[in-house]
Amino acid sequence: AQKVTQAQTEISVVEKEDVTLDCVYETRDTTYYLFWYKQPPSGELVFLIRRNSFDEQNEISGRYSWNFQKSTSSFNFTITASQVVDSAVYFCALSEGTSGTYKYIFGTGTRLKVLA
C-alpha cells in the first residue's frame, strides 16, 4: 500500500539556519513519482519538485535541495540559509506510475517556522 510519512510535525529555526524536512515513503511499485509542495499561510499549494523513481540524482535549486535515496525510501528536502518567507507547511507526496490513476498520496505535512 502507498504511504507517505512526515514524522516532523513542526520545526522552528532561526533565520539563516539550514533545515531538513524528512519524507519517508512506502510503495510496491517500481515506477513512482515523488513531489514536494509548499503551503504558505495563504493556503494554496505550490509545486516545488517532481522526481521519478529511476532518477536518484540529487537536485539543487537555489537555496533548496532534495536528497532522494531509494535504499532508505526517503526523499528529504533541505532549505539552506532559511528565510522568514520560507515559513509554511511543506507536504511530500507520492504517485504510483503503474496504477493508471496518478492520484497523489500526501504526507501529513511539516510546519516550518522561520523566526527572524
Place this chain on the structure above:
Amino acid sequence: EPEVTQTPSHQVTQMGQEVILRCVPISNHLYFYWYRQILGQKVEFLVSFYNNEISEKSEIFDDQFSVERPDGSNFTLKIRSTKLEDSAMYFCASSEAGLTEAFFGQGTRLTVV
C-alpha cells in the same frame, strides 16, 4: 503564467444544501483532480478525471459527490446534500499528462453550518 482558478474562494452553506465548486484548469491539461483538506490536516484525494470520465475515486467520494466537465474549460465538483463534516478546503488540480506534476488552484474553503 497559466494557473488553475477556483471559484468561489469561500462558500458558506447550510447543512443539506447543494453546493457546486468551480474550477478552470490550465488550458492544455488533460487530467483533472479534486482534493480536500480538513483544517490542519493532510490533503486527501477525492477523484481524478480524464477523457470525460472518472478514472478513480476515493472512499470519501460517495454518492453525494459528483464531478462534471460541462464545457471545454470548466471542471466542477457538486456536493448534493452537504454535511457538517464536508467543511474543508477543496483543491482542484490539473496536469498535462498523468505523470507530470499537478498544479493546484488556490482552493475553495467550504463551511457547512
